[in-house]
Structures are given as C-alpha cells and as structure tokens.
Amino acid sequence: MKRLKIAVVGTGGRAGAHLSTIPKLEPIYQLVGVCDIDKDRATETAQRMSVSGYTDIETLIEVESPDVILITVGPDGHHVITEIAAAHGVHIITETPISTTLPCADRMINAAAQHSVKLEVAENVWRWPHERLKRKIVDAGLIGEITHAHLWYTSGSYHGINAIRTLVQSEAVRVVGHAKEIGDSSWEVGVVEFENGVSLIYEMPTRRRGNYWEIDGTTGSIVGNELLLYRDTGTETYPIETVTTEVDGGAVVDHARVDTDPPVIWENPLKAFGLADADDVARGTELHSIYRAIVEDVEPEYGAVNGRTDQEILIAIRESARNGGKPIDLPLTETTGYEENLHREYRTKYGVDPFDPIEKLKDILFPQRGVVWAAR
Incomplete structure (x- = not known):
C-alpha cells in the first residue's frame, strides 16, 4: 500500500481535530510537517506531533515534499494556500467552506486544473x-x-x-x-x-x-x-x-x-x-478520498464542484435577501452584490484585494471567521 506524505497548514481548532485522525491512517499517510504564520503555534503543534514546524508554506513544501496539503486556515485564505500548493504540484484537501465567495472558489478550481492536482473539500456532514x-x-x-x-x-x-x-x-x-x-x-x-x-x-x-x-x-x-x-x-x-x-x-x-x-x-x-x-469517520473518509484520488487517478469522492455548489445556494439566498426577496435563478451567472460586499470587507480587513498576486497575500494571518456576513 502506497504511503503519502501529508502536511497541515493552519494549527487552530480545526487542525487539532484533523491531527487527531491523521495518525490513525498511518498505513496510508505520514504526517511530515505543520505550518502556521504564528510561530509559537506552529512550534507547539509541531512538537506535540513530533514533526517539523514552519511559518512559510513554500519552505515547508521545499523541505518536506508533501504529496498532500490539508488547509485548515480560515476560508478567506483557502484560495491563497491552494494556489501556492497547486503551483508546486501538491494535491489539496481544504476545510469548509471551499471559500468565502464563488470567484475565490473558482480560482482554486482553476489552479488545481491548471497544475493537474486533485482538490477535495472536507465537507463532513x-x-x-x-x-x-x-x-x-x-x-x-x-x-x-x-x-x-x-x-x-x-x-x-x-x-x-x-x-x-x-x-x-x-x-x-x-x-x-x-x-x-x-x-x-x-x-x-x-x-x-x-x-x-x-x-x-x-x-x-x-x-x-x-x-x-x-x-x-x-x-x-x-x-x-x-x-x-x-x-x-x-x-x-x-x-x-x-x-x-x-x-x-x-x-x-x-x-x-x-x-x-x-x-x-x-x-x-x-x-x-x-x-x-x-466526526472521526468523516475526517477519515475525507482523507481516504483524496488518497484514493491521487493513487488511483480518479476524482475525489465529493470534490470542489460540490463544495462550490453548497456555497452557491447560500450565497444566492443572501443575494435574494439583499434585494427584498427577489427570486434568484441558479446557477449564478455573475458575481453577486453580496459577494462584492464581502470582497470590499476583505480589502478593509486585510489591506489587500482577494485577487491580488499571491505574493501580496501569502503572509496574511487568516482567522477562522474572517470576513463574516451580516444582513444588510
């Protein structure tokens, strides 16, 4: 049985849950490193898991050569980490939601396709x-x-x-x-x-x-x-x-x-x-999904398109609410005003545009909640 090397980017609460499951899949995965912009958190988690800790994802990839990156940072950073990993030929499994907005999700899907890597969404329910x-x-x-x-x-x-x-x-x-x-x-x-x-x-x-x-x-x-x-x-x-x-x-x-x-x-x-x-079963099957996709060269069990669709329905509901209950047809054919508001809040919160070059985005600490929605 082939064993893949996996690294976790983000060491917050969701990472802790996944890090409790990964060792159980030891026959198919070897945890090789963790990464967090917060050096203290990266060091503490690395010591606890007996692996190396990093504050820069590209350094982690260069040193450890992981087959898979598991993204557990907040959703505002999912497209950033995905593009970096994909550009280095590393497969990706990302926490939910796939991303904050559909244009950001599409950047992830396009990056995975461009670099011929697999992209799975860790939807557990x-x-x-x-x-x-x-x-x-x-x-x-x-x-x-x-x-x-x-x-x-x-x-x-x-x-x-x-x-x-x-x-x-x-x-x-x-x-x-x-x-x-x-x-x-x-x-x-x-x-x-x-x-x-x-x-x-x-x-x-x-x-x-x-x-x-x-x-x-x-x-x-x-x-x-x-x-x-x-x-x-x-x-x-x-x-x-x-x-x-x-x-x-x-x-x-x-x-x-x-x-x-x-x-x-x-x-x-x-x-x-x-x-x-x-939850342990869900995490295990998520990890097994991306493993099988890589080893057998098949599509992940759930995949980015399904993750995008889950988010699209919710975005459409909120866009309808913004417009006084106007019915919204699916699939969406253009960026919604609701998403534009989120992009604007992103620029305010982080001082950069979500579509800026990755070099301007990669050193941001993305919190778990990030850009949150409020009715308006």
Whole structure:
C-alpha cells in the first residue's frame, strides 16, 4: 500500500481535530510537517506531533515534499494556500467552506486544473454514518418520493445545504431569501426549489435550536435521527442508530442501522483504522478520498464542484435577501452584490484585494471567521 506524505497548514481548532485522525491512517499517510504564520503555534503543534514546524508554506513544501496539503486556515485564505500548493504540484484537501465567495472558489478550481492536482473539500456532514444511512434509506424507497425538506442551521449553513442536497439528489434551480439583523445576530430564511420539484425551507435562527433537518416523502419521513413510516394503522417510528464496537480497549464505529423489516445497514468501510465517532469517520473518509484520488487517478469522492455548489445556494439566498426577496435563478451567472460586499470587507480587513498576486497575500494571518456576513 502506497504511503503519502501529508502536511497541515493552519494549527487552530480545526487542525487539532484533523491531527487527531491523521495518525490513525498511518498505513496510508505520514504526517511530515505543520505550518502556521504564528510561530509559537506552529512550534507547539509541531512538537506535540513530533514533526517539523514552519511559518512559510513554500519552505515547508521545499523541505518536506508533501504529496498532500490539508488547509485548515480560515476560508478567506483557502484560495491563497491552494494556489501556492497547486503551483508546486501538491494535491489539496481544504476545510469548509471551499471559500468565502464563488470567484475565490473558482480560482482554486482553476489552479488545481491548471497544475493537474486533485482538490477535495472536507465537507463532513454527508460523511457521518447516520447521514450515509439516511441516503441508503432514501435509495431503498422507504419514504417514497421526496416532496419537501426543512433545515435549521445555526452557523456554517453550507453544511446543512450539503446534507439536504445529498438526500434530495437534485440540483437547486431557484431560491428566495429574507434576512434581518436582530441585536448582534443575523436571522435568515430561504426557500430553495430543486429541479425534481422538491422544495426546501431553510432557517438560520437567532436562538440555538441546534442543527436539524427533516426530509418528507410520500410514504414516510426522516426527522432528525428517526425514520417515520406511514402505515394504514398509523405511523411507525424507528431510531437511526450508530453502533460502535470495542477494539483494543477503545470504541470504533462499526455501522449505522435502522431496524425496519428488513433492516437497512451502512457498514463503515474504514473500521480497520479505529475511527471512534461520527466526526472521526468523516475526517477519515475525507482523507481516504483524496488518497484514493491521487493513487488511483480518479476524482475525489465529493470534490470542489460540490463544495462550490453548497456555497452557491447560500450565497444566492443572501443575494435574494439583499434585494427584498427577489427570486434568484441558479446557477449564478455573475458575481453577486453580496459577494462584492464581502470582497470590499476583505480589502478593509486585510489591506489587500482577494485577487491580488499571491505574493501580496501569502503572509496574511487568516482567522477562522474572517470576513463574516451580516444582513444588510
């Protein structure tokens, strides 16, 4: 089995999660370095992981020759790191969202294509065991034809859009959005129409309900982590369960299941790597996706285009809200006013344009939140 060298750029919270999973994939990955503009953080993380730490990505690439760069800096910097890595022939897996705006995402996609490297997006939601099982439930026809969906998400709503798209299995064609500021928070609602006739009602609430979605069909529904089947005698409810087994004294995700007759089961194909919970499984499968793409020269399992589409729907909802609820057709054909506002905030925050030459951008410390949206 070929072993690839991987380096992590960014050493904040998301990096910590990935750095807990990478050692479990030791048969296919060797961690060779970490990089952060903050020297103290780079040094501390490098010492903890027993690798070398760097403050300059090009130096890291020159010294360590990684096959893959995992980007965990804030999304404002994703296109910057991607262009540098791609220009050096290094494959990329980037944290979510793919980028702040679609023009920035397109720079990433174009750079990967130009330099013939693979680009994967570390979208975790659809990779959770229970979400994999939900897709099997839908594919098995248990809830009949999907008619509509509801989504509540408190932050990073592209994750929720990803979950819905995975289950609806159709492309969005039109959105309507509404938003307003409530105190220090922004509240938004969107209606998304899909090509197959399914409609989604989405809300980002100001009070924490939790991230939650429902899929309604003609013969049943998936409500959170429960399957509801409509029978002549009433509604039958089945819990969607993730089952772990003990390996070497630790929990490992074995499968997800719903005990209908017959049961529907999703088996964890990576259980040999000792992945302990839903997020661990998601991170492991993200890393395995880019590994397989490189070694077998195939497309990543999710890929940049899907990551871009998740973000495009959310951008369109916010553009509609900016324009008083005007319907927005998809796909978008030009840069939206909402994105122009983000580009303007980018220039204000960092003192450079997001489309300046990479040399002007590569030494910026990109925080996790970066340029954030507020209803206006």
